[in-house]
Amino acid sequence: MSRRTGPGSAALIRLVAVREIAARIRDKNFIISSAVILVLILGSLGLQVALNSGGEESRIGVVDGPAGIEQALEQQGEALDVDVTVGEVADRSAAERAVTDGDVDGVLVAGADPELLVEQSAGGSLEALVRGAVTQLALTEQLTEAGVTALDVPDVAVTPLDPDADADTQRVVVALIGAALLYGLLILFGQFVAQGVVEEKASRVVELLLATMRPWQLLAGKIIGLGVLGFAQVVLIAVVGVAGAIAFDVVDVPGEVIGTAVSVVLWFVLAYAFYAAVFAVAGSLVSRQEDLGTVVMPTTMALVVALLFGVQAAGDPDGTLATVTSFVPGLSPLVMPVRQAAGEVAAWEVGLSAVLMLAAIVAIVRVGGRIYAGALLRTGGKTKLREALRAERV
Amino acid sequence: MLEFDGLHKSFGDVRVLEGVGFTVAPGSMFGFCGSNGAGKTTTMRIAMGLVRPDAGEVRWQGRPLDQATRVRIGYMPEERGLYPKMKVGEQITYFARLHGLDAAAAARASDEWVERLGLAARRGDQVEKLSLGNQQRVQLAAALVSRPEVLILDEPFSGLDPVGVDSLADALLAQVREGVPVVFSSHQLDLVERLCDSVGILARGRMVATGTVEELRRREAGRLLRVVVPDAPSGWAGTLPGVRVVSESAGDTLLDLTGGGDDQAVLAAGLRTGRVTHFAWQQPTLVELFREAVATPTPQEVAA
Known part of the structure; x- marks a missing residue:
């Protein structure tokens, strides 16, 4: 006989x-979600x-327009942030x-007494x-008639006080969408x-x-398998x-947005490892899908x-609350990317937060693995955490 | 040899096993009997590494079982378990792979067992869509697919109709012929009597009897003699030395000779009363042996 090991x-x-x-990619629920x-x-x-293209538009027809009226209208449109299209109308x-057909919004009938x-x-x-x-056209005309050709008008320089404000907002929005995701x-x-464990x-x-593997191997395989799917989905x-x-x-600064998206994806990995272990432990405590809701509730609430906290951090990224919560394992994956996006986080802060999260993952996998192993073969009813911890591990 | 040696196990204050031990030879079938809660499932779970014994061990070919050697054991738990939404063929392949077969060998073995157990038409169906009897066959296939060296089956016959019982019995006998030691627990003692080379009876956490059905019978058989003497007066055997009358009705007499009575003297006394229509050592059925063994602590049990 073979000596298989x-x-x-x-x-x-x-x-x-x-x-x-x-099993999952053939599951209708998964495909639909x-x-x-x-x-x-x-x-x-x-x-x-x-929404973005929702700027105002105006189509203006002109009858007997004097030379330059088209340019004048377009200049005015620019000043007023209106997209102007000018067309000639015969009479x-x-x-x-x-106008009645709605081809244009209005027609300027030029002349001595212009009419709109x-x-x-x-x-x-x-x-x-x-x-x-x-008015501009008339002014220019009269000035020319009066012999004034070059008018010395001082130019106004524009100095932006926070040139990144727009980019920051965009990154925060992306980070918020990322956190929600x-x-x-x-x-x-x-x-x-959790459902897989209960099943x-x-x-x-x-x-x-x-009979063929240790509980931790089963747990690891399950978490990694679903994790690969989750990761693929988040990356997609x-x-x-x-x-x-x-x-x-939709965005003006692609580089920044890509950076934020990458950090969201990386935080997903940490958060998933943490929460998947917690969900698995919760699932191992019950024997029927019907009982699953009550045991996963605390984790869902967390x-x-x-x-x-992530949403709060978007509003006030430098506040004490946001700073503290961005270090708390379990909360940090949804808070830190938002703070990072707001751009006021030092690299060491991100590193520390990630290390704390990793430590928490190690702890939860060790303790959780014990509970999981202790509770797996206890069927019927709900296993108490303490019982599972005390139970022998096979 | 598959050896269960001195297994002890307590759950809290409840002592479930107190020194369970027996041996199963390769190519033989061992029937594991005992009342509910006697500890059969615990014993089998210990062999499969699902419960850790407080003392004792289970050995195969002289070496204690561990995770590496357990892949060579086919196991059927008392609580049947399969992935309800997984397809029959894939499920059997999966269990073959968990037992160490590579992908190609697992697929081949899965096809073969699906065919042998008459599940070919249901290969692509989800297990939950199958009848209970067919699910049971899938369960058996999962236990047999990896060509196990040892089979440990907890109540494999429960819930099967007579046809299912026969086909499972055939499958197990085929394994035995290939030299596989088979241990199974069952409440159906007639089945155990018919199939098993040896039997173990577990009561109150101890083996109260082990051996072939013949051996167990002989042990009991030394004691009860049934004599039918239709013409004899009541109390005809009461005066014979070393003989105790267990029961007597219309000449049908059951005698206990453990006191040293001489069976030939009994026959002579019977003939003196007239015709003797029946004279034989009582052949106890396994059910009677079981009742006897489980009912009261025997001297050897006390000694053990």
Whole structure:
């Protein structure tokens, strides 16, 4: 007979991880949730584009316009931040038709007594625009007649006090979207982990699994497998989101936004490792999917709190609260990227926060692994944390 | 040899196992009997590393079982367990891989067992869509797919219809013929009697009897003699030396000869009363042996 010694730890973990991925990508819920997230991202991008291009537009027709009226109208439009299109109209009756048909917003009938034809009222800045152009033209004409050709007008220099303000805002917005996304994905994948653990307990397949591997190998395989999927999803979303934002011109400073997106993705890795372990432990305490809600509730609440701190940090990135919470393991992944985006965080702060988070992960995996191992073979009802900790580990 | 040696286990104050030990030879089937809660499942879980014994060990080929050697054991837990949403073929392949087969060998073995257990048509179905009987077959396939050197099965026959029982029995006998030691627990003693080369009866955390069914019978058989003498008067055997009358009704007499009575003297006394229509040592069924063994502590149990 063969002298098989069985797969090593790495091989076992890989087998478990591959099974998790295979089972999940065929799961309708997973496919739907992934599609929904992508649609939401693309939808919000589309909305941004629509809003951004929402600057005022004006189509103005001109009858018998004097030379230069077109340029004058466009100059006025620029000053008033209105996109002006000027077109020639043959005569007054054509002008009236154009206005009633809605081809143009208004028609300037030039002459000694210029007239602005509009359908109902000269809405927005149309009137100011036309008046300005006509006045400017008249002024220039009269000045020329009076022999003044060159007018010495002092130029006003503009000195920006906070040239990065816009970029900062954009990064904070991206970081906030990122934090919200992290929150959503952590809850989603945390639930997947917990459900997977309960499924194995409820179906009793765990006894068969533990006859071939140690509990930590099963736990590691499950977390890594789902983690790979979660990571792929977060990267996909980040790439689609950032690429879309740049392509649609929603953001002005692509480099900064990419940096923020990368830091969000990296924080996802830390946060996932932490929360997946917690969710797995929670799942191991119950034997039926119906009981899962109550045991994962505290963890879900912790994530809600973390997101709230993240939002708070966006408003006041230098405040004491934001600074403190950006170091607290578990909260930091949703707070630190927001603070980082606001741009006032030293590298050592980020490093310290990440180290604290790593230490917390090590602790939770050790303690959690014990609870998980102690609770796995206890079926029926809910296992208390203390019981699971005291239970022998097989 | 598969050796269970001196297993002790307590859960809190409850002492579940107090020195359980027995041996199963390669190519033989061992029936593990005992009342509910006697400790059969705990014993098997210890062998599979799911419960840690307080003392004692389980050895295969002279070496204590560990995680590396347990991959060569096929196991069926009492609580059946499969991934409900995983497809039959993939599930069996997965368990083959967990037991150390490489991808190609696992796929081949999975196909083979799916075929052998008549599940070919359901290969691509999720396990939860199968009938209970078919799920049981998948469970068996999961235990057998890795060509195990040892089989440990906890209540493999429970919940099977008679046809299912027969096909499982055939599958196990085929394994035994290939030299695999098979241990299974069961409440169906007639089945144990029919299939097993040897039997162990577990009661109150100890083995109260082990051996072949024949040996157990012989041990009991030295004691009870059944004589049917239709014409004999009541109390015909009461005066014979070393003989105790256990029961007597219309000449059908059950006698206990443990006191040193002579069976030939009993026969002679019977013939003196007239016809003797039946004279034989009582062959206890396994059920009777089981009742006897489980009911009262035997001297050897006290000694153990």
